[in-house]
Amino acid sequence: xxxxxxxxxxxxxxxxxxxxxxxxxxxxxxxxxxxxxxxxxxxxxxxxxxxxxxxxxxxxxxxxxxxxxxxxxxxxxxxxxxxxxxxxxxxxxxxxxxxxxxxxxxxxxxxxxxxxxxx
Amino acid sequence: xxxxxxxxxxxxxxxxxxxxxxxxxxxxxxxxxxxxxxxxxxxxxxxxxxxxxxxxxxxxxxxxxxxxxxxxxxxxxxxxxxxxxxxxxxxxxxxxxxxxxxxxxxxxxxxxxx
Numbered sequence: 001x002x003x004x005x006x007x008x009x010x011x012x013x014x015x016x017x018x019x020x021x022x023x024x025x026x027x028x029x030x031x032x033x034x035x036x037x038x039x040x041x042x043x044x045x046x047x048x049x050x051x052x053x054x055x056x057x058x059x060x061x062x063x064x065x066x067x068x069x070x071x072x073x074x075x076x077x078x079x080x081x082x083x084x085x086x087x088x089x090x091x092x093x094x095x096x097x098x099x100x101x102x103x104x105x106x107x108x109x110x111x112x113x114x115x116x117x118x119x
Numbered sequence: 120x121x122x123x124x125x126x127x128x129x130x131x132x133x134x135x136x137x138x139x140x141x142x143x144x145x146x147x148x149x150x151x152x153x154x155x156x157x158x159x160x161x162x163x164x165x166x167x168x169x170x171x172x173x174x175x176x177x178x179x180x181x182x183x184x185x186x187x188x189x190x191x192x193x194x195x196x197x198x199x200x201x202x203x204x205x206x207x208x209x210x211x212x213x214x215x216x217x218x219x220x221x222x223x224x225x226x227x228x229x230x231x232x233x
Contacts, residue, residue, distance in 0.1 A: 033221075042209050042223030043163070091163070107153065108221065110163035 002026065004111035006092050012117045013082055021077045021114045025094030032075050033108060034067055037089040049075060082118045089113045121146045123212050123224035131230040138197040140227045142184075142210030145191060151213035152193045153221070154184055158206045166208075169193060180204070205231045 005024040013019050025032050031050050035043035046065065047057040051072040060066070064082075069075040079086055093108035126141040144150060154166040167178025174186045184195045193210060210224040 035221075035223075042225050043221075044223070045221060093163075107165055107168055109165070110155075 004092055004094050004109055006090075006111040006114050008114060009112060010115050010117075012119065014119050015082060015084060017082055018078065018080045019082055019116065021079075021090050021116070023075045023077070023092030023094075023111060025073065025075070025092070026096070026109060029094035029096050029109075031095040031097070031108075032069055033093040033095070034075070034077050035091040035093065037091055037113070039088070043091055046077070079116075082116075084118045087116055087118045089115050121150070121212050121222045123210050123222055125208075125210050125224040125227045127227050128225065129228045129230065131232060132200045133232045134202055135199050138182075138195070138200045138204065138229065140195040140208050140210075140229065142193045142195065142224060143191050144193060144210070144212045146212055152184075152186060153211040153213075154178065154182070154193075154195050155209045155211060155223075156206045157209065157226075163209070166195070200229075200231045202231050202233065205229055 004026055007022045011019055031048060033048040034046040036046055037043040045059040047060055047067050048055055049069040052069050064080045067075060067077045077090060091110055091113045093110045095108045122145050124143045130140060132138055149171055152169040155163045156166050157163050166182050167176045167184055169176045169186045175183060177183045182195055182197045184193050186193050195208060207226045207228050209226050211221045213221060
């Protein structure tokens with residue numbers, strides 16, 4: 001079946017502009033995660049949702065970053081007043097369940113990412 | 120706090136020789152541990168997962184990893200490297216007992232020489 005998709009795949013914007021990054025999780029997946037990956041680094045957790053409820057936003061670096069998942073499916077990560085330091089790959093992942101699972105299938109499946117460049 | 124250390128930022132092996140990618144973790148709980156692979160310009164792909172069942176975990180593409188609690192290690196191995204294995208490999212520890220929040224290691228780039 002279809003995996004996690006993200007759009008746009010590439011986004012170039014000027015400093016000070018707002019950007020919205022979209023994530024389409026695997027159909028029926030309960031949990032959705034956002035990560036940021038700087039060049040040469042591992043992904044860094046930003047926030048996650050179970051259904052439409054934002055469970056943890058402790059990884060969001062500041063109040064310019066926000067995320068929503070209003071209907072428990074598609075999610076949007078918004079960065080306001082972008083800065084050059086926001087340039088990174090933004091990755092979304094979804095998971096079938098929330099909570100404990102022993103199955104290798106019940107883990108996070110990652111999308112291809114959106115590469116954001118702020119000039 | 121949970122953390123993951125990948126001791127080698129870059130590993131280079133010859134095709135057909137064994138692969139060893141090292142990972143050590145710290146966790147307040149009995150952790151869930153994962154290895155992900157990232158090929159250039161592609162998304163992250165799950166290789167294998169440990170969740171307190173068998174300590175030797177077999178994954179896709181001939182990879183396996185052994186959980187050693189006494190050493191807090193979860194090293195990734197493969198008996199014989201293939202050119203297609205060249206990629207970035209991330210060791211991941213779950214941040215809580217529920218396997219929800221991941222902490223990623225910095226990654227190890229594997230190069231496979233002909």
